[in-house]
Amino acid sequence: MRNSPITPFEFRGKFFHIKRDDLLRPFEGNKARKFYYFYKNEFPEIKRVISFGSNQSNAFASLSRLCKIKGWEFIYFTNHIPTYLKQNPEGNYLESLKNDAKIIEINLRGDALREYVLNLKDKNTLIIEEGGRIRESEEGIKILADEINEYVKKNNLRVFLPSGTGTTAYFLAKHLDVEVLTLPCVGDEKYLKKQFCMLGGGKIPTILSPRKKYHFGKLYKNLFEIWNELKNAGIEFDLLYDPIGWESVEYYNLNNILYIHQGGLKGNISMLSRYKRKYKI
Known part of the structure; x- marks a missing residue:
């Protein structure tokens, strides 16, 4: 439930640091x-x-x-x-x-x-x-912040992660000494700021906008292709949030970031099934 590794990852010719919270057990990722x-x-x-x-x-x-x-x-x-x-x-x-x-x-x-x-x-x-999206989540997310704080400062990194409710990004921004970047995958910037207010307000992450508007849960072939490319590069990510996250990493030309892998891989089972039915992949 703590101390997940940070691993190197190369994607589309660029080097990234990945915090592998997908490897945590008995619960994976941000959960x-x-x-x-x-x-x-x-x-x-x-x-x-x-x-x-x-x-x-x-x-x-x-x-x-x-x-x-x-x-x-x-x-x-x-x-x-x-x-x-x-x-x-x-x-x-x-x-x-x-x-x-x-x-x-x-x-x-x-x-x-x-x-x-x-x-x-x-x-x-x-x-x-x-x-x-509850204030009790802060305790575990603070542990995550403690695990990465010295690493990101030493390597001059910012932290990046895509958001649903934004809970993880919000508490990371509260407890880290470096900038935390996120983007809304559910709703828009206004929605995300509303979630932050529900958690307590104050200091919030830097919010980026996705390259284009995606309807949450809808299937997009270009996002599947990004996901598949990431998997072929060596790490399987979530199919809902991470393709939008990685598209934004490239769109904003983000360098020197620690990307938080928030898990969610069990959800890929149903998403892959839907993609196969729709696109005959």
Whole structure:
């Protein structure tokens, strides 16, 4: 759950430093950092965890695993489960089912869904917001910052990572002595700043805009090709966020960066299945 290696990586003729949080266990990537607090501490009064988000969220699967380890009931709300996925469970959805998650499809989204779930809190229920956007995530992300702070200063590096809720980027910016760069893969800059305000505001990362607008979760052949090129270069990345991240690295000609590999590889199972169905790859 800590001290993942930093490895060299060459992509399109340039050298990069990669923080390999995808190698952490029993949770990989940023979820290992975000849920560290709950994994390491005891909560004798808690009997269940309730969360919400997309049907293939990495947080969804990681929370189901956490609850299985802790012996907690896990209830997860999502606004849509495709018929194909119900009939052919795969990826994070399948793993969550295997971990006995109770998955509830609900006709709410955005702030309406969030408010609905927050109102379910009681003394025996822990509410964990979408994607692990909670202040308790700070403890694990601070450990990540401590692991890389001297390295990035010594090598004169900035830190770069693509964002969903922006939780990891936000707390890294709070605890690092170097600039943290991120870009929104869900929503836009306004959305990302709203997430930062929910976490406490104050110092925030530098926000870059993606080269073009991508609709989250939609399939784009050029992003698959970037992902495949990265894999052939020696490291498998997430198929949702990282292709947009690496496209932006090239678009902004970012040099001297430490790229945070945030995991999410189990989500690639369902994404690859969708790409194969659409593009016959």
